[in-house]
Amino acid sequence: MDLSRYFVTDDGSLPEVRVSFSDPSVVPVAFKHLYDRGARNVTVNGGYLWIKASEVEKPFLGYEDAVLVASGDAEAFHVVLANIAGSSTPIPDLGVFVYEDSLDFDYRMGSPWGKDEIQSFIALLVQLCELGGQVSVPWWGAEGEQDFLDALGRP
Template identity: 85%
Template sequence: MDLSEYFVTDDGSLPEVQVSFSVPSLVPVAFKHLYDRGARNVTANGGDLWIKTSKIEKPFLGHEDAALVASGDAEAFHVVLAGIAGSSTPIPDLGVFVYKDGLDFDYRMGAAWGKSEIQSFLTLLGQLCELGGQVSVPWWGADGEQDFLDALSRA
């Protein structure tokens, strides 16, 4: 299955791939996995995190901040990560929205996405499924989601 049509033509949108977890404690494990696979934060100004109890904003420090979200101590946050490789090929920059029950990935479509980058992304998502994640791509519509899930099952 060729998923190129969902990646290579930059139409200005930021498609999303969702990975949900039935147990919130798995979210920090999954987010750390991104760092284990080479992620580095490239968010403008580093990003911030809103701490609910103290009602203050603090700088995003790294993968350990996902535990604050999973525990309910912090609001969900979004960062842009570069350098992640599900396989040997680095994946183009991914936006990652970390919330209590999952991770949502957004990406800029365009020429940076070749077959090996798409395959590396599928491999990464397969690894997150092995950690307990459930992948969905509602942004792609029913046919696109089925195409994606079929490709993911073969990755």
């Protein structure tokens, strides 16, 4: 399955791919998996998250902060991660929204996305599915979502 049309032309948008989990306790495990696959935070100023009880912002410290979101103690947050490799090829920078029940990825389309990079991203999504995730790609509509699901080997 050739998914290049969903990656190669930079039109200025940031398409999104969602990986939802029926058990919120898996979200921190899935987020840590990104770090296990080489992720490093390249967010400007490091990133922050909002702690609900104290109503204060705290600096993003790392993958363990996803536990605070999954438990409902912090609001969802967004970071930009570089160097994630689903396979042997690093994936171009990915934005990651960490929600109580999902990880939502956004990406800048363009020349950094070649065949190997796309396949590495698909491999990462397959790994997240193996952790119990369900992939949806509403950004690209029904046809685009089906293309992604076909590439993942999912009905």
